[in-house]
Amino acid sequence: MKQFLTFVRKEFYHVFRDRKTLLILFGLPVAQILLFGFALTNEIRNARIAVFDEARDEASAAIISKIRAGKNFEVDRILSSYRQIEASFREGKVKLVVVFPRNFREDLLHRNKAQVQVLADASDPNTASTLTGYINSILLDYQQSLSPAAAMPYRIVTQTRMLYNPELKGATNFVPGVMALVLMLVCVLMTSVSIVREKENGTMEILLVSPINPFLVIISKAIPYFLLSLVNLAVILVLSVSLLDMPLNGSLLLLLAESSLFIITALALGLLISNTTASQQSAMLIALMGMLIPTMMLTGFMFPLENMPLPLQLISNIVPSKWYYIIVKSIMIKGLGFSAIWKETLVLLGMTAFLLLVSLKKFRIRLQ
Amino acid sequence: MQEIVIKTEQLTKRFGDFTAVDGISFSVGAGEIFGFLGANGAGKTTAMRMLCGLSAPSSGAATIAGFDIYTGTEGIKRNIGYMSQKFSLYEDLTVLENIRLFGGIYGLRDRQIKDKSEELIGSLGMGREAKKLVGSLPLGWKQKLAFSVAILHTPRIVFLDEPTGGVDPVTRRQFWDLIYAAAASGITIFVTTHYMDEAEYCGRVSMMVDGVIKALDTPSQLKQQFAAGSMDEVFFELARNSKRKADQA
Amino acid sequence: MADLLIQQLRKTYNKGATIAVDDVSFSVEQGALFGLIGPDGAGKTSIFRMLTTLLLPDSGTASVRGMDIVHDYKAIRKEVGYMPGKFSLYQDLTVEENLNFFATVFNTSVAENYSLIKDIYVQIEPFKTRKAGKLSGGMKQKLALCCALIHRPTVLFLDEPTTGVDTVSRKEFWAMLQQLKAQGITILVSTPYMDEATLCERIALMQSGRIMAIDTPERLVSAYPDRMYAIKAKDMSALLQELRHCGSLASCYAFGEYHHITFNNDNEVSRTALVQYFTEQGYKDLELKEIAPGIEDCFIRLMNYAGNSH
Numbered sequence: 004m005k006q007f008l009t010f011v012r013k014e015f016y017h018v019f020r021d022r023k024t025l026l027i028l029f030g031l032p033v034a035q036i037l038l039f040g041f042a043l044t045n046e047i048r049n050a051r052i053a054v055f056d057e058a059r060d061e062a063s064a065a066i067i068s069k070i071r072a073g074k075n076f077e078v079d080r081i082l083s084s085y086r087q088i089e090a091s092f093r094e095g096k097v098k099l100v101v102v103f104p105r106n107f108r109e110d111l112l113h114r115n116k117a118q119v120q121v122l123a124d125a126s127d128p129n130t131a132s133t134l135t136g137y138i139n140s141i142l143l144d145y146q147q148s149l150s151p152a153a154a155m156p157y158r159i160v161t162q163t164r165m166l167y168n169p170e171l172k173g174a175t176n177f178v179p180g181v182m183a184l185v186l187m188l189v190c191v192l193m194t195s196v197s198i199v200r201e202k203e204n205g206t207m208e209i210l211l212v213s214p215i216n217p218f219l220v221i222i223s224k225a226i227p228y229f230l231l232s233l234v235n236l237a238v239i240l241v242l243s244v245s246l247l248d249m250p251l252n253g254s255l256l257l258l259l260a261e262s263s264l265f266i267i268t269a270l271a272l273g274l275l276i277s278n279t280t281a282s283q284q285s286a287m288l289i290a291l292m293g294m295l296i297p298t299m300m301l302t303g304f305m306f307p308l309e310n311m312p313l314p315l316q317l318i319s320n321i322v323p324s325k326w327y328y329i330i331v332k333s334i335m336i337k338g339l340g341f342s343a344i345w346k347e348t349l350v351l352l353g354m355t356a357f358l359l360l361v362s363l364k365k366f367r368i369r370l371q
Numbered sequence: 372m373q374e375i376v377i378k379t380e381q382l383t384k385r386f387g388d389f390t391a392v393d394g395i396s397f398s399v400g401a402g403e404i405f406g407f408l409g410a411n412g413a414g415k416t417t418a419m420r421m422l423c424g425l426s427a428p429s430s431g432a433a434t435i436a437g438f439d440i441y442t443g444t445e446g447i448k449r450n451i452g453y454m455s456q457k458f459s460l461y462e463d464l465t466v467l468e469n470i471r472l473f474g475g476i477y478g479l480r481d482r483q484i485k486d487k488s489e490e491l492i493g494s495l496g497m498g499r500e501a502k503k504l505v506g507s508l509p510l511g512w513k514q515k516l517a518f519s520v521a522i523l524h525t526p527r528i529v530f531l532d533e534p535t536g537g538v539d540p541v542t543r544r545q546f547w548d549l550i551y552a553a554a555a556s557g558i559t560i561f562v563t564t565h566y567m568d569e570a571e572y573c574g575r576v577s578m579m580v581d582g583v584i585k586a587l588d589t590p591s592q593l594k595q596q597f598a599a600g601s602m603d604e605v606f607f608e609l610a611r612n613s614k615r616k617a618d619q620a
Numbered sequence: 621m622a623d624l625l626i627q628q629l630r631k632t633y634n635k636g637a638t639i640a641v642d643d644v645s646f647s648v649e650q651g652a653l654f655g656l657i658g659p660d661g662a663g664k665t666s667i668f669r670m671l672t673t674l675l676l677p678d679s680g681t682a683s684v685r686g687m688d689i690v691h692d693y694k695a696i697r698k699e700v701g702y703m704p705g706k707f708s709l710y711q712d713l714t715v716e717e718n719l720n721f722f723a724t725v726f727n728t729s730v731a732e733n734y735s736l737i738k739d740i741y742v743q744i745e746p747f748k749t750r751k752a753g754k755l756s757g758g759m760k761q762k763l764a765l766c767c768a769l770i771h772r773p774t775v776l777f778l779d780e781p782t783t784g785v786d787t788v789s790r791k792e793f794w795a796m797l798q799q800l801k802a803q804g805i806t807i808l809v810s811t812p813y814m815d816e817a818t819l820c821e822r823i824a825l826m827q828s829g830r831i832m833a834i835d836t837p838e839r840l841v842s843a844y845p846d847r848m849y850a851i852k853a854k855d856m857s858a859l860l861q862e863l864r865h866c867g868s869l870a871s872c873y874a875f876g877e878y879h880h881i882t883f884n885n886d887n888e889v890s891r892t893a894l895v896q897y898f899t900e901q902g903y904k905d906l907e908l909k910e911i912a913p914g915i916e917d918c919f920i921r922l923m924n925y926a927g928n929s930h
Contacts, residue, residue: 540814
């Protein structure tokens with residue numbers, strides 16, 4: 004037991020004496036949260052648009068003022084000819100142009116049908132469709148205020164409710180993803196690098212030629228990173244709940260337990276990498292290429308998995324963070340209990356057991 | 372009087388409040404074999420780096436191959452060769468590829484490189500190994516090859532940092548044959564070593580202790596001065612009272 | 621029973637393409653100081669790694685205090701101390717922290733075996749709060765030795781402990797080894813410096829994975845078949861060049877202040893002829909004297925002999 008504690012203490016010395024790594028360790032989650040929470044959101048604010056109002060009547064004026072009132076748009080310029088539309092897109096300043104044809108109000112009131120042309124810069128398709136969506140809802144709004152009861156005899160009114168995230172905030176999507184990413188990064192990268200460093204420095208040679216059980220060396224490597232990951236997790240949670248209004252609807256205890264499981268999965272993966280590589284560079288490369296990229300791409304928080312081709316969807320099943328991502332969302336946002344996530348938990352457990360088994364099998368009690 | 376190619380005047384290097392090299396002054400003539408000896412941590416490596424133009428001195432003056440140590444570092448680098456025990460050649464390139472690469476780095480023309488490679492491989496007797504990877508050669512051959520490559524561009528001075536460490540006794544002597552041949556052609560040799568018999572092969576030897584040059588003379592004069600039977604004893608006499616034992620080399 | 625018993629040990633790398641250790645056998649008695657002498661690539665480190673159970677041999681057997689290096693690796697690891705060729709301590713831990721750490725690894729404490737390391741440790745004690753990475757070569761080596769001794773091993777393996785270390789530190793280090801030997805510890809040490817060979821009780825001269833000779837340094841030297849002479853003059857390098865072309869010489873090598881030579885037909889006549897020839901050539905201060913050959917002379921002769929027989 005004393006051996007074990009000494010080992011753990013030594014690992015903490017390594018961690019705390021390496022300032023740069025420490026900075027990455029704790030700076031990374033904070034940076035990620037702020038980046039994903041504020042800078043990268045699905046919501047578009049103050050998009051610059053242009054208006055070409057040939058109608059110049061009450062109706063068009065009312066709609067324009069509605070557009071101006073919202074926080075999504077900023078009317079950058081009022082155009083006076085069709086030719087200017089093309090020109091302003093080319094300049095790249097405006098993302099969207101709304102065109103009201105002549106006699107807009109006349110058509111609307113007397114022929115019961117008026118047209119508005121919405122032109123969007125679709126070089127960025129996501130932004131274009133989001134912006135046209137915003138315009139459509141403004142138009143719909145205006146239409147309803149105009150004739151609440153009258154108009155068409157048959158009408159389907161869609162009542163949309165965005166469950167769990169009524170304000171469509173980006174944070175609810177990203178925070179669980181960032182949690183998966185950061186834990187993966189810290190655990191896989193740091194453990195594998197720290198073990199391989201002992202091989203490179205030759206200290207592993209001395210440790211092997213000692214009565215100490217090599218597994219103890221490995222386990223004691225994992226402990227500090229396990230604890231640091233928990234600290235990291237706490238930082239992420241506090242930041243996201245307080246700063247990004249991230250809900251925590253489910254049980255905190257359950258979340259911590261599931262996170263611990265995921266951390267162990269990641270540590271096991273780090274061990275496997277360190278057992279199969281000989282230099283810090285290759286360990287780092289494998290950890291980054293093999294872990295970080297799949298985590299970003301195939302977890303579901305950056306790109307929806309449902310839209311991916313089948314082979315990628317299948318591959319995503321072996322990415323541990325995919326399952327953790329589902330678990331975190333279920334607990335934090337939907338407020339579900341263990342009964343709803345036992346399957347995912349089982350998958351993670353299975354993965355951990357498999358990884359540990361393989362890395363123990365691969366573990367060498369000698370050099371080479 | 373022979374031409375002076377290295378001249379230092381009170382050359383000093385400080386790191387914070389630690390003076391690694393403390394006002395060393397000496398000069399080395401063209402074609403001389405100059406042994407630069409010292410205890411671990413005496414400041415040899417730091418001094419060598421300054422002389423090669425890799426690190427700027429804190430104070431003092433020096434001229435290397437006619438170039439000022441502060442303003443002429445580019446000129447210095449063009450006119451010196453460098454070889455150490457640790458880095459010498461690319462192990463994953465063949466003998467010929469290494470020669471071509473370093474010839475190219477020092478701006479030799481293709482024709483020159485071709486002639487020099489043939490000459491060098493012939494003189495080292497490496498005809499059969501020319502197309503082998505350097506990594507597969509025995510250490511002694513690597514070191515001989517590395518030395519030949521370091522003087523490929525006929526520099527004024529070649530700096531050798533423990534070139535014979537770990538090399539077998541026969542190859543070690545062959546290495547010194549190469550050094551003598553280079554010196555005879557006018558190249559100045561500036562060499563460090565831990566083998567005290569090699570100190571005897573130098574024209575003059577300086578002994579550095581705690582950042583200061585404690586003694587500088589021909590091996591026979593040094594032995595006389597310290598009433599010692601061998602260079603080993605001279606070194607021991609000078610270095611045993613070193614105060615700077617604990618500091619990093 | 622010998623503490624180390626090595627029989628026909630063989631180790632290759634790259635699927636047999638590189639032969640590191642080629643059919644090596646030797647034994648070391650309890651409490652002896654045995655030296656493996658040879659340049660880099662002689663196979664010394666591979667032998668150390670096999671004996672410390674870090675590598676498996678391709679063939680052959682070896683035992684440490686009667687324990688087999690393949691099957692009894694766990695027991696061996698409890699008993700031996702090992703100092704690898706490369707400095708292998710934690711550079712970011714202090715002197716004290718390193719020592720305490722390794723004491724715990726070996727299930728002991730610094731206090732328990734302090735008497736063994738005391739003489740060495742007092743020399744580095746003033747720097748005990750300094751990080752190991754900031755120590756000089758000689759100090760690092762002393763700390764590494766302390767760490768290797770902390771559990772009072774019965775057999776000590778030191779792989780090139782003095783490489784890259786200056787003469788003063790090397791002398792101090794060998795003095796420490798003599799003290800440890802006096803305590804009854806069996807020591808296997810390797811070195812590329814031939815002059816250190818005489819500090820061992822028995823040595824094996826190694827080259828290219830093979831042992832060329834094993835014996836006490838004294839007997840190896842006295843077994844040198846020819847009489848050896850040292851010659852010097854004013855211009856040593858020119859003298860060397862010309863000596864090489866002398867038909868009457870069997871060998872000629874630079875050895876520091878002198879060149880060492882042996883004659884094909886060693887007699888008064890050939891010696892006088894040599895001196896006369898070089899005096900006539902204008903060499904000043906010519907001196908020729910008979911000397912006792914050293915280990916390095918033996919090594920060179922064995923190397924040439926091996927080279928010719930291949």
